[in-house]
Amino acid sequence: MKIAALVSGGVDSSVIVHRLKEMGYDPTIFYIRIGMEDKDGYIDCPAEEDIEITTYIAKKYGCKMEIVSLHDEYWENVVNYTIEAVKRGLTPNPDMMCNKMIKFGCFEQNWGHEFDKIATGHYATTTELDGKIWLSTAKDHVKDQTYFLGQINQMQISKLMFPIGDLPKSQVRAIAAQQALPSAQRKDSQGICFLGKINYNDFIGRYLGERVGKIIELETGKVIGKHKGYWFHTIGQRKGLGLSGGPWFVIKKDTQRNIIYVSNGYNPDTQYGNTVNLGGFSFITDDIWGDFEGTKDITFKVRHTPEFTTGKLEKIGDIYRIHSDDKIQGIAAGQFGVVYDSASKLCIGSGVIADENAV
């Protein structure tokens, strides 16, 4: 079986090579370049060290290695998407889009199609049911990364392998140490990968600029401050408002008038919600419910968190509406709601959190 292993130089993806060899496979290692400096030099991903480590891994395990670039595709699909979404007042999820469009999209078209399987270092598993492959959660529920894979489709999942999906993180690190992999002690990557050392707000500012607008207290309608553009703030956000007498949380945005509405207190009710409307819902493997009346018991995530929330799913036309058992903080339009079965085993599918005004 021909396997392509996507290796980034981090611990997780390094260890998959070891595991694949253990299983008797001889994977071809791919390092995908994505985050490169654009013409203005804003995007800057320190790829050197990553490539060095990946090369070392390839040598150590005697694997073929290819460094490929999906820079333009990344720019086209992920960076543009991010900027466009933010501009519309939404809160994007670049990493999910990267998985869907780049790692398992463009890569497949260019190189992956010559392989039987594509292996990655995600904490996720696959499960075969009725002759079909389903995305299922990792053994290590805390590390589970299926949230980021919620947008992929049946073709993609049936070709994927997650060699470390059944290991706890601690063990992955232990293996790396035991094998003396250079990545053993590396910090887990965090933040949007293409940003490198630039922070998110700087990035947004570079492309969308600044425009001063009002900050209004939702309950009283009083103007209590100014902001530099609604695109710098997301629902549920506390940091960065610069208002005293808080804490203050962003509750609502008026993109037309560039106004941000906030509520005061440690736990303003306005900060929470129990219903989440998902638009453009897509099932990963199969639409297991079809059209249905009433509700389905599910668990779900509205962001990457260790725990799953329980709730009920209702179908209203094309909209899938989640009724959460617990109130959820900071439900932001543009983010994805990923739905799992009630046991939090199978990842069923996902949709984009809709603007409340849109439903």
Next chain:
RNA sequence: AGCCUUGUCGUCUAACGGUAGGACUGGAGACUUUGGAUCUCUAUACCGGGGUUCGAAUCCCUGCGAGGCUA
């Protein structure tokens, strides 16, 4: 103009006359392959000038600022 009240970190708010605390904001770190949230740590102040006291943010005088009252 006269009278009264008032003046503490960027903001709000504490401190029997004994040497300035808390909250929010800001900053740093932890957590996290999105945005966020959360947790930990941390920075900054007694309006100026005189007195009275062993000792004043706290008492007195005065200057300045703020608010109010007075015809």
